[in-house]
Amino acid sequence: MELLDRDGLTERQFMEQYKAGDYERPSVATDMVIFTVTQTETDNYRKLPEKELRILLIRRGGHPFLGKWALPGGFTRSSETVDQSAARELSEETGVEDVYLEQLQTFTDVGRDPRTWVMSCSYMALIDSSRFKIQAGDDADDAAWFKVSYRLLREHKELLEEGYVKTWTYELKLSSEEEELTAVINRTVTAKPTAKSTVYAIESNDGLAFDHAKIIAYAVERLRKQTNDTDIALHLMPPLFTLTELQQVYEVILDKELLKAAFRRKVAELVTETDNYTENAGHRPSRLFRRNWAEM
Amino acid sequence: MELLDRDGLTERQFMEQYKAGDYERPSVATDMVIFTVTQTETDNYRKLPEKELRILLIRRGGHPFLGKWALPGGFTRSSETVDQSAARELSEETGVEDVYLEQLQTFTDVGRDPRTWVMSCSYMALIDSSRFKIQAGDDADDAAWFKVSYRLLREHKELLEEGYVKTWTYELKLSSEEEELTAVINRTVTAKPTAKSTVYAIESNDGLAFDHAKIIAYAVERLRKQTNDTDIALHLMPPLFTLTELQQVYEVILDKELLKAAFRRKVAELVTETDNYTENAGHRPSRLFRRNWAEM
DNA sequence: TCAAAAGTGTTAGGAATACACCCATGG
């Protein structure tokens, strides 16, 4: 039996006469915060190299924000999901496929792109740095991996009659070999008797395009939460790694020193030991581990 | 000093000549999973009323999915953020403002709307049921509050050479006074050496429009996670409530019985006691609490 | 020899779990 709508049309008839409304539609871009961890060599032959958390930024070659740095990304096509769009852009930028990708939030501030109505569906990606060449994209000048520092500057809470307003202020510092960008971001939670909302605002921003400072701040916070709660950080590791290397990655993400014994107990279930060891390290060899597929 | 782009234009000149590309753009809708908790009276004068977790659904009056039930929502306008769009739609549907609203995910499956390219930016809202009239919207026949049941049916894990595929299968049951809708949803996590992704799929679906079964499943999971980790469930409570009422709300959300003593210790910091008590309850009076603004 | 890191054991404190018990009300 065919259902008829209020105009007496069957679904087939409805679809045939249906025309997409000509009201305004937004462009939807996928913007990606691509994280990786790199090493810096040390002079002391005994010392381990230090780890750095980095993200990929692209220098804008056109207006608006000409010369500023932006997250890699692009517009979504109607033949793909945003997940697929993100994976496609990621592969175009870095040449890497099969990467950990997680949708973050959709950012839609009015006027966030001065050209036209553009929403940003943001993603974070985690890549083991051994999987790509250091220089991403075609033109080396236009892409760079920036070291990420994201630190709480201050927090402020005000109690209202019924509710409160609390603001956390963070400094986001991004440094490449040539350049240093700094932004200050506020996260404000407003709690009222029946509602509660979180708003991110850019207090100052030197060198980042659009609202990308917000997106990066949001991504770092999500990465930290996920690192504490899941095995996500293992996606930043090569196939074989030592527990100290893994601990260094946790520490550089969380911006916090961890105790060795406690850390090893915490990640014990996430990794499996192998019979391989590091060599020529200038100190006792270290057992190599790999991801554990049995648990979770 | 004015920056010139590769065509030698200043930013002002660029903006004046810029035309929005005429490539295809999606419509972006906000779809909302509006949760509330209702009570059912009992015959026994001593017994407490039972709590039920409910969501608001609208019966579709046109093609496609004519007669099926859909989440309330609507299209976003260029003059507002999706957050504002969600708040506006919520107020239109329920007449309530100042509500807890949280952005979930943006769902973008190709063909999810047979008419045209539509993305859904989904939200969940939590409302204390004393704040609105039971019948939402203008036409009573077209809107109903459905009791939510979301239960794990089975889980299945397959180990691969390097990685695994794990699927959780849930039954989503939505029941109003007149109707019962059932859907079966799979959450599949695929872990490979370098990637890991989660995909929701609808295995069967009786009575829900579009991909809304997925969105509801996602929302229930988020609500459960947030209930465990934050004070979010308090947004479902009236200004004054007993600890047993709060525990009932937690239990109905988590679909799990909790121990009284442990529960009270857990929420102790989230609430403040008042000097008010319940009356005529058929048993010992119970102290009334309110949300605590000092903590967190 | 010794700096640097690898690796393990022990203790103390705090949170969640489970259970037991007493109190107060109103029909």
Added chain:
DNA sequence: CCATGGGTGTATTCCTAACACTTTTGA
């Protein structure tokens, strides 16, 4: 009186923080 829920104390288990200590390597 007593069914029903209100409310609290305590023993047990588990997890984590903190610290201490031993082992192994290569210039």
